[in-house]
Amino acid sequence: DAGVTQSPTHLIKTRGQHVTLRCSPISGHKSVSWYQQVLGQGPQFIFQYYEKEERGRGNFPDRFSARQFPNYSSELNVNALLLGDSALYLCASSLRTSGATYNEQFFGPGTRLTVL
Amino acid sequence: AQSVAQPEDQVNVAEGNPLTVKCTYSVSGNPYLFWYVQYPNRGLQFLLKYITGDNLVKGSYGFEAEFNKSQTSFHLKKPSALVSDSALYFCAVRDPYSPDRDDKIIFGKGTRLHILP
Numbered sequence: 001d002a003g004v005t006q007s008p009t010h011l012i013k014t015r016g017q018h019v020t021l022r023c024s025p026i027s028g029h030k031s032v033s034w035y036q037q038v039l040g041q042g043p044q045f046i047f048q049y050y051e052k053e054e055r056g057r058g059n060f061p062d063r064f065s066a067r068q069f070p071n072y073s074s075e076l077n078v079n080a081l082l083l084g085d086s087a088l089y090l091c092a093s094s095l096r097t098s099g100a101t102y103n104e105q106f107f108g109p110g111t112r113l114t115v116l
Numbered sequence: 117a118q119s120v121a122q123p124e125d126q127v128n129v130a131e132g133n134p135l136t137v138k139c140t141y142s143v144s145g146n147p148y149l150f151w152y153v154q155y156p157n158r159g160l161q162f163l164l165k166y167i168t169g170d171n172l173v174k175g176s177y178g179f180e181a182e183f184n185k186s187q188t189s190f191h192l193k194k195p196s197a198l199v200s201d202s203a204l205y206f207c208a209v210r211d212p213y214s215p216d217r218d219d220k221i222i223f224g225k226g227t228r229l230h231i232l233p
Contacts, residue, residue, distance in 0.1 A: 033220070040225070042223030043206070048218045048219050055218045104162050105162070105221065107152070108159050109159040
């Protein structure tokens with residue numbers, strides 16, 4: 001089975017531009033989360049979407065937004081890019097079954113965003 | 117606030133020797149704990165998790181971790197290191213009582229593991 005896929009793999013933008021990153025979850029997974037990993041740091045949670053609704057939001061400015069589509073794929077949008085937005089953006093999907101059991105998240109390879 | 121600490125930026129181990137990568141956590145109640153590994157230019161790969169039950173958790177590639185509630189630790193271990201184990205390792209925690217009911221997990225800053233041939 002295919003894992004989590006993300007596109008593009010690399011992206012170079014300039015300050016002030018807008019960027020859209022895409023993620024396709026593992027087949028059958030309905031929950032998608034986005035993380036930002038700055039060089040030398042651990043990933044930081046940005047958003048989680050489940051059944052097309054936002055279920056969680058990290059401490060990121062409103063320039064960051066996301067959505068989930070009926071096929072459970074997701075887009076992360078970042079407006080008015082800053083140099084500090086340069087990072088590896090990771091998408092993760094999980095089964096998110098009902099009940100108390102937690103289902104681990106499976107990560108994609110990431111999109112490397114460079115802002116010049 | 118929940119957090120996880122990895123006190124070592126880098127750990128060097130000779131091939132064939134046992135390895136330990138340290139992790140301590142701070143969260144109210146009983147945490148969900150995870151270890152992930154990241155190879156160069158790759159995403160994160162899930163190694164193992166502790167939710168409840170036996171304190172010794174076995175995971176992928178021969179790794180295991182021991183949950184110690186009194187020391188609030190969740191150290192990653194392997195009896196015999198391989199050169200191919202060289203990578204960046206992340207400990208992570210989720211608050212099971214998160215009021216947001218989301219799946220957010222908090223990562224440590226990572227420990228780079230070097231296995232010397």
